[in-house]
Amino acid sequence: MDISEIIQKENLVFKKTEFLTDKSLSYCPGCGHGTVHRIMMEVVDEMGIGEDTIGIAPVGCSVLAYEFMNIDMQQAAHGRAPAVATGIKRCWPKKYVFTYQGDGDLAAIGTAETIHACNRGENIIIVFVNNGIYGMTGGQMAPTTLPGMKSSTSPYGRDVASMGNPLKITELVAQLPGTNFVTRQAVHTPGNARKTKKAIRKAFENQKLNNGVSFVEVVSNCNSGWKMTPVKSNEWMVENMFPFYPLGDIKVDGNFVK
């Protein structure tokens, strides 16, 4: 059988959403970013809101997210995405606006913008990919690097006494009255990816209802920065990241989940 006979419309079992471009991802093989991109754009596609969605790429590994997400996008200065999103959303209240940020961007240099956008209850979505390291710049210690975890700027492991504690910013923003939906998910297994997709869908639905901030953390790996194989890094993530950053909903419809 010739390949052209196989590639027929009636044989189609899977199709990439048109809201992802055909560009090869710039992410390392094994990285979770690509999965999160796909999930987000599938939700945009399924909700039919591609014409009304404006995304904001951060500084960090996902700085080039605008190359892959096939919608109108802006690239923001380091940490400032929630302020940029505020500027857009206040002027275009009917558009869907999301930020896509990593842990250094969102929980270190952009802490003020994150907390205040959340506290004002901006009707935006913040997607926070937490891999506990600065991936783009070559594996330095991040605000979410675990105690004892090695990085290029904590080569002997994060010493909490001198380097401070990892910041659980998701729990922190959940305390703010402006956040409506706060959840922590992962994408390392098909089951987890499905849960993340459900969360992203809820976040977009929330925005339609003007409910305030939906904050979706995705705990992810960084096999390059962690100096592990992709498989090993996922195992390490489950064993070390998840106990510190437990998965699940923290706040749903403005109420804490017990």
Added chain:
Amino acid sequence: MKELRLMKGNEAIAEAAVRIGVDAYFGYPITPQSEIIEYLMTENPEERTGMVVLQAESEVAAINMCYGAGATGKKAMTSSSSPGISLKQEGISYMAGAEIPCVIVNVVRGGPGLGTIQPSQADYFQAVKGGGHGDYKMIVLAPSSVQEMADFAKDGFDLAFKYRTPIMILTDGVIGQMMEKVELMDYTPRLTDEELIEKYTWATTGKSKDKERRIITSLDLDSAKQEQHNHHLQSKYRQMEEEEVRFEKFNCEDADYAMVAYGSSARICQKAVELAKEKGLKVGLLRPITLFPFPKKQIEEMTKKVKGILSVEMSAGQMVEDVRLAANGKAKVEHFGRYGGIVPTPEEVLEALEQKVISA
């Protein structure tokens, strides 16, 4: 009928913003410009025109809110004073790189550091020579009256959208705080969303099915493309130098000596020119209205007629460097300045002219 009002400079620019159809103002309080956001919050622009006004958590956030709004084609404005403008430099550089229109008002106070809340012109270098990182320029408008505070808001947005770039209105505590008669412009309606989408095809307003999607970014990791982008930016700055130079001259026709001064210093120098006339001295004044692009040719022209030039600023000597570059050794150029929040008197200025330029 003309609408005349007695207003502070800060109030005039805020009222003008509402009238010219600004879509959004984002700001953070700092003396001596807090009246701008106070006025806007009091005057309910949301009800009057639909203009959004938001007090941000910082100057950094405010400029980035402008980035987001401006990148969707909205007329976004922010204001601050010197220390706050330093914080905005990152955002201004990003806007220049990503080609986002915006009007930034700097009501300058004395520095460095926390300095003083009194007027100063010591942010000239920051405004004119870049301020933020990278090769970029901003058109800098320098009002010298409350009327111009109002008028330049409109001119500023026209220029910001003509060139798709951030522009600065550089004023100081004198102009911001003093009250003068101002003739207010008629209302220009804000663009509807449909009009905006039609007009600004570059704006990120959501990808429509029949159009290419839009990306607003200052990043290009391919150096060759980044250089091309810089060529494009530089060509805009050259066009500004050719088309946007603005200045004003007083008594320059048969002047033996000239002063160069902008903003509130130009007002003081106008008086000094009158005092000089009483003494039988022929002194002219050239007031740059745009600090970038700088009226280089006009100053060069002036060197053919005058024996010497005094650059007068409320700084330790910043604009004087541009005056010297323009004069290019063809005339003696001296500087006189008071700083740290001190405003010079016309008598002091005239005395400096006599000592540094005329009798030296």
